[in-house]
Amino acid sequence: xTPVCSVVRREGVAELSVPSRDTRQFxxxxxxxxxxxxxxxxxxxRALTPLDDEILDRPLSWVHSSDLLDPTPxxxxxxxxxxxxxxxxGTDAADPRAYAERxxxxxxxxxxxxTDVIHAEVPPEVVEACAAAGVPLIExxxxxxxIGIIRFVADLIAADRAARFTWLLDAQRAVARAAxxxxxxxxxxxxxARLLDTWVALYDGAGxxxxxxxxxxxxxxxxxxxxxxxxxxxxxxxxxxxxxxxPGGAVLQTIGRSGGLRGVLxxxxxxxxxxxxxxxxxxxxxxxxxxLDQQRHVQTSLRTVxxxxxxxxxxxxxxxxxxxxxxxxxxxxxxxxxxxxxxxxAAEPGLLDELDVIMTxxxxxxxxxxxxxxxxxxxxxxxVISSLVxxxxxxxxxxxxxxxxxxxxxxxxxxxxAREAPAGTVRAYADIxxxxxxxxxxxxxxxLIAASLLRPLEAVAPGERRRLVDSARxxxxxxxxxxxxxxxxxxxxxxxxxxxxxxxxxxxxxxxxFSARAExxxxxxxxx
Numbered sequence: 266x267t268p269v270c271s272v273v274r275r276e277g278v279a280e281l282s283v284p285s286r287d288t289r290q291f292x293x294x295x296x297x298x299x300x301x302x303x304x305x306x307x308x309x310x311r312a313l314t315p316l317d318d319e320i321l322d323r324p325l326s327w328v329h330s331s332d333l334l335d336p337t338p339x340x341x342x343x344x345x346x347x348x349x350x351x352x353x354x355g356t357d358a359a360d361p362r363a364y365a366e367r368x369x370x371x372x373x374x375x376x377x378x379x380t381d382v383i384h385a386e387v388p389p390e391v392v393e394a395c396a397a398a399g400v401p402l403i404e405x406x407x408x409x410x411x412i413g414i415i416r417f418v419a420d421l422i423a424a425d426r427a428a429r430f431t432w433l434l435d436a437q438r439a440v441a442r443a444a445x446x447x448x449x450x451x452x453x454x455x456x457x458a459r460l461l462d463t464w465v466a467l468y469d470g471a472g473x474x475x476x477x478x479x480x481x482x483x484x485x486x487x488x489x490x491x492x493x494x495x496x497x498x499x500x501x502x503x504x505x506x507x508x509x510x511x512p513g514g515a516v517l518q519t520i521g522r523s524g525g526l527r528g529v530l531x532x533x534x535x536x537x538x539x540x541x542x543x544x545x546x547x548x549x550x551x552x553x554x555x556x557l558d559q560q561r562h563v564q565t566s567l568r569t570v571x572x573x574x575x576x577x578x579x580x581x582x583x584x585x586x587x588x589x590x591x592x593x594x595x596x597x598x599x600x601x602x603x604x605x606x607x608x609x610x611a612a613e614p615g616l617l618d619e620l621d622v623i624m625t626x627x628x629x630x631x632x633x634x635x636x637x638x639x640x641x642x643x644x645x646x647x648x649v650i651s652s653l654v655x656x657x658x659x660x661x662x663x664x665x666x667x668x669x670x671x672x673x674x675x676x677x678x679x680x681x682x683a684r685e686a687p688a689g690t691v692r693a694y695a696d697i698x699x700x701x702x703x704x705x706x707x708x709x710x711x712x713l714i715a716a717s718l719l720r721p722l723e724a725v726a727p728g729e730r731r732r733l734v735d736s737a738r739x740x741x742x743x744x745x746x747x748x749x750x751x752x753x754x755x756x757x758x759x760x761x762x763x764x765x766x767x768x769x770x771x772x773x774x775x776x777x778x779f780s781a782r783a784e785x786x787x788x789x790x791x792x793x
Contacts, residue, residue, distance in 0.1 A: 296324035296539075297421035299345075299375055299401060302414070309409035310377070313392050313402040320401055325374055327422070328415045334359045335367060342372030345403075345418070347411045350383040353391060361394035368400050375401035381408045429541040436460050436545050440552060450556045454530075455480050457549045461542060463533035467553075469615030470521075470528055472496040473657055476623060476649075483533060487513040495529045502526060511535065516543075518550045527554065528615070564621050567593065571633035575640055579673045596628045601645040601667055605691060606679040608660040610639030616657065623649060638683075640676065642666075655689050662686050664694040706791060715788035721771050733771070734789065736764040741786045 300321040302310050326343030329336070332351035340346060346368065352359040368376060376395060378387045387404055395402040405414070439460065443452035454477060458465040464481040466488075468474050472495050474488075483491055490509065498505055498519055504526070507517045514534045521527035530550055538546065570593055577586035590597045610616055611634045620632050620639070630649070631642045641650055645665060654661045662682025666675040678694040686692030706712075722730050736754060740761065743750040751758040765776060774781045 296425045297418045298322050298325055299403070301421060302417070303403070309406045310414075311404045311406060313378075313387060313404050314396045314400070316401055320375075323374055325418055325422070328377075328411075328418045330411045330415070334364075337367045337371040337373075340368075340371050340373055343374050345375050345377060345414075346373055347377040347379065347405065347414065349379045350387075353388055354383050361388070361391045362397065365391075365394040365398035365400050369398045373400060375403055377403045377405045377411075377414070379405040379408070379411070381406065429539065433541040433544055436541075437548050440545070440549055444552050444556065450553060451477060451480070453549055453552055453556065457532065457545070460545065461532065463535070465533070466491060466531040468492070468495045468499075468529040468531065469619050470499065470526055471614035471616075471657075472499050472529075473615060473619060475528075475619050481533075483515070483531065484513060487515065487533075491515055491517065491531045495531065498529055499526055508534070508537065516546060518546060520550055520554045527558075527618075564617070568617065568634055570594075571631070572635060574631075575633040575635055579676060581671070581673075583672075590631065594624075594631070597631050598628060598642050598644050601665065603643050603645050603647070603650075603663050604666045604672070604675050604679045605641040605643065605650050605661055605663045606676070606683040607639040607641065607654070608662070608683045608686075609637055610634075610659065611637050613639075613657065613659065616659075619653070623653070638680075640679075651691050654691050658689040660686050660688050661691045662694065663691050706787065711787070712791045715791035718772070718784065718788045719792060721773070725771060733764055733768045736761055737768055737785060738789060740765060741782060741789070745782065 298321060299312075299316065303312060303316075303321070324343060325345050326341060328345045328347060329340060330347040331339065332348055333339075334352050334357070336346060352364065353361065365376075378384075378391065380386055387402070392402060405411075440453055440456050443449065443456040446452045454465045454467060458480050464483050465477070466474055466483050467477060472492065474492065482488070490513075494507060494509060494517055498507065498517060503523045504519050504521070506519070509515045509517065514536070515531050516534050516538060517529055517531045519526050519529050530546075530553060532546055570589070574586045574590045574594075574597075577583075577589070587597055607613070607616070616639065617634075620641075624630050624632065629644055629647060633640055643650055650661070653659070660683055662679045662684070664675045664678035664682060666672060678698075682692040682694040682697055685697060722733065725733065736750075739753050740747070740750040743753065747758040747761055751761045754761065769776050772785070774785065776782055776785065
């Protein structure tokens with residue numbers, strides 16, 4: 266294994282030297298750890314207790330030497346303690362088991378025990394006590410000076426901090442460059458995902474995940490947990506940060522001020538972020554917040570322009586609308602398009618912001634507010650709006666618009682379909698038109714009106730009521746011709762005329778007019 270350090274002599278004292286680090290090549294460096302000490306053949310260190318990767322790679326916060334019977338008041342978690350063995354010699358020697366347990370409880374990263382000073386070897390009872398307590402025990406052999414180990418670790422810590430600071434500056438510069446690109450917000454998040462080699466998810470103020478093409482998303486097994494925690498953060502309406510533990514951990518940070526949260530940024534974290542990585546995430550959150558605020562002011566103005574473009578289209582000024590849209594947004598969707606009405610969409614939290622993010626290709630999608638609704642023009646066959654409606658449980662209707670069609674008419678069709686749509690589904694106007702006028706009336710409650718029109722018949726005896734209804738159906742099916750209808754019923758035409766006169770009297774209508782006949786026919790169809 267290639268040594269990570271070497272032994273040099275300075276003023277007669279053997280020391281470990283720290284190699285230079287090229288952070289541009291290696292990225293954020295690994296901190297000082299037991300592995301960096303043990304991997305050097307000339308460091309005179311040897312592990313006496315089993316060490317797994319987690320223990321070996323645990324960062325060392327400092328190295329402290331002490332021969333007190335209880336040094337823990339002067340220790341901090343992550344410290345490596347060095348002793349020459351004095352606590353375990355003499356009449357008042359420390360109890361190895363109690364000593365090791367105190368070190369464990371203090372969060373000490375390991376115990377370095379020097380031999381050839383007081384003890385020729387590490388006492389077996391100390392080895393057993395450290396193994397039982399889970400405290401890593403390292404033998405410091407051949408009278409290796411503690412100052413060399415301390416300086417080595419101190420230099421590594423300093424080099425690690427400097428390297429991470431350099432990495433952070435480079436990362437912040439990369440994020441700043443991304444922020445000034447055309448699609449700044451998306452580029453910022455793409456850069457963050459690349460620098461941390463992880464997934465990134467952005468949620469709007471309503472807790473809906475905003476699609477981010479080209480950026481790794483959370484694994485499906487984690488997405489539900491992240492989405493649930495996101496909703497909890499937004500419900501609290503307070504700026505906060507949350508660390509979700511492994512497996513599949515993540516850091517969630519709200520965007521915006523307390524009481525006015527704009528969303529939540531979630532970043533995958535297989536392990537806890539170090540300070541440099543936390544600072545980078547904080548930088549991205551700050552830039553994202555600024556970008557979203559700037560977008561809000563700009564988009565508010567642009568949405569007014571969008572509404573103007575839509576009104577021009579509805580009024581039949583397609584050329585003027587196309588020129589205005591192309592100058593501000595880019596080309597409108599061309600060819601066969603789908604017009605979608607998102608009922609009351611303008612009041613849906615975060616919907617317009619999400620549409621702003623989705624609309625990266627103007628020739629693919631256009632949207633505008635209209636009377637509290639949101640109208641979307643999309644290339645036919647594009648399912649991005651269907652996915653949006655399903656995820657947000659929106660009420661939406663659609664209609665196909667062909668070149669040369671009147672957009673006002675197409676929009677009315679989409680509006681009608683939206684009024685008949687269940688939440689979370691885009692109702693197509695073609696489905697309503699396919700059921701005919703009676704079907705459309707039935708879906709809109711026409712059967713209730715029909716029942717009210719025919720309610721006077723309830724006062725007639727059941728047998729007589731049946732004869733009146735059957736006679737009316739036969740007469741209307743015969744287009745009001747008496748003889749064919751009477752023959753079909755097997756009665757005389759005067760009898761049929763008498764029945765229809767009785768029906769006019771009961772219902773209070775004049776069947777000599779076409780409108781009354783049409784209304785009676787529709788009522789009979791709707792009531793079955």
